[in-house]
Amino acid sequence: MAENEVEVQILSIISDFFGRHRVNIGDGLLLALSGGVDSTALLYVMSLFRDRSEFPVKLYGLHVNHRLRPDDETERDWKVVQLACRRCGVPVERFQIGAGEVERLAESTHCGLEAAARDLRYKAVRNTLQRLNVTYALLGHTADDLAETMITRFLQGRTSSGLHGIPSVRDYILRPLLHVPKETLVEIVRAVNLPWSNDSSNDKLLFQRNRVRNTIVPLIRREFPGFRESLVQGARLFMEDDFLLNELADRRIPWNFSEGSAETDSANFRLQPITLRLRALLSVINRIIPDAERVSRNFLLSMPEISGITASRILLDGHGIRIEQRGQKLIVLPSVVLNRKTRYLFRVEYGKNGSLGNFNISWANDEKSSLQAEFSLFIPESRSREPVILRSRRINDKIRLSGKFQRLKGIFNAMKIPEKMRDSIPVLQIGTEIAAIPGALFGYKNYLVRDFYRENNNHPGVLLTIHNGV
Numbered sequence: 001m002a003e004n005e006v007e008v009q010i011l012s013i014i015s016d017f018f019g020r021h022r023v024n025i026g027d028g029l030l031l032a033l034s035g036g037v038d039s040t041a042l043l044y045v046m047s048l049f050r051d052r053s054e055f056p057v058k059l060y061g062l063h064v065n066h067r068l069r070p071d072d073e074t075e076r077d078w079k080v081v082q083l084a085c086r087r088c089g090v091p092v093e094r095f096q097i098g099a100g101e102v103e104r105l106a107e108s109t110h111c112g113l114e115a116a117a118r119d120l121r122y123k124a125v126r127n128t129l130q131r132l133n134v135t136y137a138l139l140g141h142t143a144d145d146l147a148e149t150m151i152t153r154f155l156q157g158r159t160s161s162g163l164h165g166i167p168s169v170r171d172y173i174l175r176p177l178l179h180v181p182k183e184t185l186v187e188i189v190r191a192v193n194l195p196w197s198n199d200s201s202n203d204k205l206l207f208q209r210n211r212v213r214n215t216i217v218p219l220i221r222r223e224f225p226g227f228r229e230s231l232v233q234g235a236r237l238f239m240e241d242d243f244l245l246n247e248l249a250d251r252r253i254p255w256n257f258s259e260g261s262a263e264t265d266s267a268n269f270r271l272q273p274i275t276l277r278l279r280a281l282l283s284v285i286n287r288i289i290p291d292a293e294r295v296s297r298n299f300l301l302s303m304p305e306i307s308g309i310t311a312s313r314i315l316l317d318g319h320g321i322r323i324e325q326r327g328q329k330l331i332v333l334p335s336v337v338l339n340r341k342t343r344y345l346f347r348v349e350y351g352k353n354g355s356l357g358n359f360n361i362s363w364a365n366d367e368k369s370s371l372q373a374e375f376s377l378f379i380p381e382s383r384s385r386e387p388v389i390l391r392s393r394r395i396n397d398k399i400r401l402s403g404k405f406q407r408l409k410g411i412f413n414a415m416k417i418p419e420k421m422r423d424s425i426p427v428l429q430i431g432t433e434i435a436a437i438p439g440a441l442f443g444y445k446n447y448l449v450r451d452f453y454r455e456n457n458n459h460p461g462v463l464l465t466i467h468n469g470v
Contacts, residue, residue, distance in 0.1 A: 006188055010045045010180065011052065017176040021169050023136060028058035029174075030129055030137040032121075033085070033092065035063065035077035038140035040084050040196040041185035042177060046138065047088035060132055061085050061092030064124050066117045067099050073200060080197045087194065095124040114207055122173075129172060141166055141175045144182040147231040148212050151220070159275065161246075164239035165231075179232050246279055253280040261333035262288060269330050284332050285321055393427050399434045408437070 018025060031046060033039045043061065050057040063081045065074050078094055085092040097120050106116035125137045146165045153162040168178050177185065189196060205211050220227050252272055255262040262284045269277060281300050300316070315330075316323040324331040398405040412422055428436040 004191065006184060006191075007045070007048060010177075010184070010188065011049055013180060014045060014049050014176050017168070017174075021174070023169075023174065025057050025136075026055070028060060028132065028134045030060045030062055030125065030132065030134050031090065032125060032137055032139050033061045033063050033081050034140075034199070035080045035084075035197040036140075036199060037186050037189055037196045038142055038145075038177070038182065040080075040140075040194055041189050042138060042140035043084055043088050043090060044188060044192060044194055045177075047090060058134075059090045060128075060134065061090050062095060062125060062128050062137075063092060064095045064097065064121045066097050066102050066121065068102055068113065068117060069200065073197075077197045077199075080195045084194050084196070093128075095128070097121075097124070114209065126172070136172055136174050138174050138176060140185075141178050142182045142185060143179050143228055143232050144213075146178055146235055147228045148209065148217060150231045150235060151216065152208070152212050159278075160238045160241045161279075163234070164242055165235045167239075181228065245275060246283065249276040249279040249283065252276055255280075255284050257287070260288065261331060263326075263329045263331045266325055266328055266330040281323070281332065288332065288334065393422060397427060397434060399437065408434075411437075 017023075029046065031039070031043055033043055046059055050059055061081065063078060065078065067074070081092060081094075097117075102113060102116045102120060105120065106113045129135065129137060150163055150165045153165070156162075166175065166178060168175050202210060202213075205214065224230070249272075253264055253269055253276060255264050264280070269280070272280075278300055314322060314324050322331075322333050324333070393408055397408040399408060399411075400406075408427075427434055
């Protein structure tokens with residue numbers, strides 16, 4: 001394969017990327033290969049980099065089948081990936097996600113098919129890295145992906161922390177081609193006659209990413225032909241801004257940490273610009289509850305203006321976070337007593353005979369707010385081996401009622417449940433689906449679970465009884 005000017009330029013970008021980010025490539029690199037033109041170009045240029053490197057570089061390929069498209073399309077993708085890898089001398093393996101697994105994850109977490117597929121794909125990448133004893137995985141994102149992400153986030157009202165778009169390096173994920181235009185990669189692949197496939201789902205307007213790419217971006221390109229290069233440059237500047245603002249927030253708003261909470265001087269906090277206050281709160285929340293659901297800036301912006309507060313009071317309570325004013329201190333702490341690493345309040349274990357015994361659990365923050373309730377739920381044998389978990393609510397939780405899913409937020413609003421009480425109300429999850437919201441507060445037997453596990457009690461199964469208290 002003849003070396004040309006474009007290849008030289010890309011190889012320089014790759015080499016500079018590894019040097020700038022001090023990437024240790026000695027244990028090899030895993031290439032995530034979809035079969036599309038971007039990942040095929042990544043495969044080719046990395047094979048060139050390997051062949052011209054002064055040190056031996058091992059490359060491995062991974063292709064993930066999400067089972068979201070017809071079998072003939074996914075098999076075509078796999079054959080294309082295999083052929084391209086053979087020509088580039090890179091061993092490749094295929095990971096098959098279970099049939100329906102993406103849909104089940106999307107339904108249980110309410111995150112959408114794209115997000116669920118990405119989560120499962122990254123899980124496959126992590127498992128493969130561990131098995132191969134390799135540190136980094138390379139993805140073929142381009143400057144076009146970066147520009148589309150920035151446009152979407154700008155229209156969503158993101159600040160500089162979101163406007164720097166897709167990171168070039170995040171943990172074990174590397175994107176060395178992130179500032180390279182897509183047409184450059186198409187030119188490379190066509191020049192060497194490597195095969196690639198087109199994902200038919202990319203043309204469907206079902207997904208927001210496709211709507212932005214196929215409808216909004218062409219309009220922007222017509223009026224601003226150089227928008228992509230401008231956004232790539234902007235992403236670099238936004239990233240520097242974000243780093244400096246976070247550093248400034250850490251200096252200006254120092255926190256004192258104790259067991260499970262943090263405090264800072266409220267008067268000093270009030271004096272800082274709102275962007276620093278938001279960054280300080282997000283930083284301390286992520287430190288106290290590192291595995292918590294993402295807390296949005298809009299949620300924090302709903303906190304009342306604290307400049308006029310002199311008495312102790314709760315400023316914000318929800319999504320597992322409580323922010324209080326205590327004298328001259330601003331306190332941030334979890335609002336639900338639970339294991340933050342797993343986010344579960346309690347996991348129910350099955351006995352040796354397959355039965356679920358009665359158990360006691362306290363799910364309230366204190367005795368005064370404790371819900372006094374008891375209920376029983378029949379679990380049919382077909383579901384009796386699925387995990388049973390009692391936990392706090394999560395953003396976008398839904399429960400099946402009358403054959404349809406309803407958001408807990410809508411139910412809470414309809415029943416006029418105060419925001420500050422909602423995190424202390426338990427959610428019972430069986431498998432990946434919410435089975436019930438325990439508590440007489442909701443009229444459990446007559447309302448929220450009348451459609452769940454509608455089985456005759458004469459059928460084989462187990463009876464789960466939960467009652468409040470220790």
